[in-house]
Amino acid sequence: MDVELLIGIFPQVLLDGVTLGFMYALIALGYTMVYGVLEFINFAHSEIFIAGAFVGVEVLLGLKSIGLLDSLPWPLVLLLVLVAGMAASGLLAVTVERIAYRPLRGAPRLIPLISAIGISFFLQDLIRLVESLWRNAFNLVYPTIDVLNLRFELTETIDVSVKSLVVIGGALLMLWALHLIVNRTKVGTAIRAVAEDQAAASLMGIDVNRIISLTFLIGGAMGGAAGVLFGVQYGLINPYSGFIPGLKAFTAAVLGGIGNIPGAMVGGLVLGLLEAFAAAYLSLLTGGAFGAEYKDILAFSILILILIFRPKGLLGEIVRERA
Amino acid sequence: MIRHRVHLVLALVAILAVALLPASNLEAQGSKGTIKIATQSPLSGGQAALGEGIKLGAQLAIEKFKGALEKQGFKVELVPFDDQAKPDVGVANSKNIIADKDILAIVGHLNSGVAIPSSEVYKEVSLAMISPANTNPVITDRGYPNVNRVCGRDDVQGVVGSEFAHATMKAKTVYIIHDKTPYGQGVAEFFKADAEKKGIKVLGFEGTEEKSNFDPIVTPMKAKNPDVIYFGGIYDQAAPFFKQSREKGVKGKFFGPDGMDSSDLTKIAGKAVVGMYYTTAAAAPSDLPKAKAFVDEFKKKFSKNPEPYAAEAYDSATVALKAIEAAAKGGKLPSREDVATAVRKTKLNGITGEIEFDSKGDRKKAAYFVKQVGSDDPAKWEANKTIKTLAIAAPAAAKK
8 A cells, every 4th residue: 555645645635625525514504504494404405506606607607708707806706706696596595485485384394395306306407498598508617717726736746726725715704704694693693583483583573584584595695605616616517516515515414413503514524524535545545446436435324323323413412493 | 166177178178189180180191101210319418419419410311311211102200319318218218219119210329328228128129229329349249130330349449549548648657537337437447458458557447426526536646647547438527527637737648438529528628638639439520531511511400510429320310211211112111120130231331431230230340530639619629630540340249
C-alpha cells in the first residue's frame, strides 16, 4: 500500500469533503426547517433546489449574451446570480406550499407527503418543458467565470480552487445569516413559537399561515443558493440533477436530527466527509477490490450505525417536539 | 344524476364510433396494409442528441426509399420510440412494439445496455433488429437470427484504442474510469486487458454512476499522475469529468471510445477536451465519399448537422426497407420471420460502405477510426480530424 500517497491526498480529500458537506448542509436546511414547523417532509425540495440552479444559469447566460459577464466584477455577478436563484427558489417554495400543502393541512400525515412527491415529479418535467421550449436543450452548462477557476497550488497534490472557497464561504455566510434571523429577530421567535406549538402561537397573535409561508421562503431561498453554488462548482445541470443531492441532503438532515438547524449543518458535513473519504480511500485501502463506486454503501452503512445508536440524530435531543 | 352520466357516456361512445368507423374503412380500401419500421433510441435525457440523430437518420432513409413499397400498395410509416437510455424503458417499449403487428423491423438502439434486454423481447417474435450503434460484443455473440448491426464491436474498438495509446500516444501509464454499463465497462475492460498485454501500467480502474461531482475520483487519480486517462462511457458523464479533472490540474491526456463522439462533449467540457483522442465505429461523413449528399439533405431538412450514428441509422433503415421489399415479393405482406431472414441476406452499398452480414449478424468488414477533437466550438464537431482508419473483420463467433 502506498502510504505516502494516502497521506499526500488527505488534505485535498478533506477539502473536497467539506465543500460537498456545506452544499448538503445548505440543502438540508430546507428539509429541516419545514420539518421543524410542520413535521412534514417536503420531498419537492430537491426540485426547488435545482430550480435555483436553473434560474442562476439563465441569469449568467443572459449576462453573457449582453456582454456583461466579463465586464462586471465577478463578486457582483456572483451576488446577482445568488440573489436571483434565492428569490426564485424561495418564491417557488412558497407557491408550492400555498397550492399543494396548505389545502391539505388538516389531512393525515401521509397525504401531504404524497402531494410533495407529485410536486417533485411535476417540477422536474416543468423545468424540462420550459427549458426545452426556451433553449431547445435542458442540459445546461454554467458559463465559466475565469476567476472562479483559479487554483492555488499548495503542493503537488493539493490545490484549492476559488470555487470551493466561494462555496464554503457562501454557505457559512448564509448559515450565519439564518442563525441571526432565527435566534435574534422577532420573526425568528415567531418561527420557533410556531414550531413549538401552532395553537398556542396563534393564540398569542402570531399569524401561523404567514409564518409557515416565511419558513418555506427561507428554506427555499437556502435551497436556491445551494443550487447556484452547485452549478458553479460542478458545471452541468439538468432538471433531474436535483434528485440525488436532495436525497443525500435529506439524509444529512435526519443524521443531524431532523427539525434541528445546527443539526442539518453537522449532518451535511459528516455525510460530505464520509462520502469524499470513502470514494478516495476505498480502492487505495482495499487494493482495488472495492472501488469508489462503493462510496455510498460505506457512507450509508456508517449512517445506519450512527442512527442505531442515536435514533434522533447527532444533535437530536434539542428537537422541539410538539406537546 | 347517475342516469344522466350513463347517457352522456353512451352518447360519447356513439360519437366516437361514428367518427372512427369511416376512417378505418377508408384505410382498408386504400392499401394492402401498413408496414411500420420502429426506431428506439433516447429522445430525451442526457444522450438525446445522439438518439435524435438516429431517429432522423432513419426517417430520412424511409422517406427516400419507401416509394418501391408504396407502389405495391403498402403504407410505410416510421414509429419512433424513446428508450430514455434506460433498460427498463427499452424493454417496456419492446413489448408495445411486438404487440403492434404492423412493425416489421427495428432500427436501434443507442445503448448496448438497453439493446441487450430489448432484443430478447424482439427475439420472441423473430422481429428483425438492425443496430446502428451498439458495439458491445454480446449483441451478436448470442447468435440470434434476428439481431444485426452495421457498426463495429467493442472488443475490436478497445484494442484499437490501446494500440493507439501504446504506439502513437506513447503512454506508459493509464487510469481507466467507466460508467458501469455493459457498453462502458465492456469497452474499458477490453482496453485494459490489451493495454496490460502491451506493457502499459494500469494505475486505476474505477466505475462510477456519478454525474456531477467527480472530486473524490479525481483527487486520487491526480496524485497518481497517469499519462493517459481513458473514460469508458458516454459524453454526458465524461464531459463534466474531463472538465473537472482539468480544472483540478490533472495533466494526463484524455482518451475514450465512441461514446465521446458527440458535439455535446465540447459543449459541456469546452477547452478541456480540445486535442483529446477518441476511437469510434461511426464514420464521419467527411470520411465517406458517398455521404455528402446525405449530409446536405439532412441539413436541409432538419437544419442541423447529423450527429454520429445518424448515417449508420440511415443505412440500417435502408437495409430494413430493402429486406422488406425482398420479403414482400409478389405483393404480399411479409411475416416478421421472412423479414428477419431477408435482413441477414441483404447486401447493400450504403453510405457507410459495403454492408454485408456474417452468420451471427456482425458486419463483415466494419471500420474503426481514431479521431481528435479539433476545437472547443460544438458547431465544428464534424470537422474533427480522423487520425487513423482501420477496417477490421469481426472476430468469429466464440465456440460453445
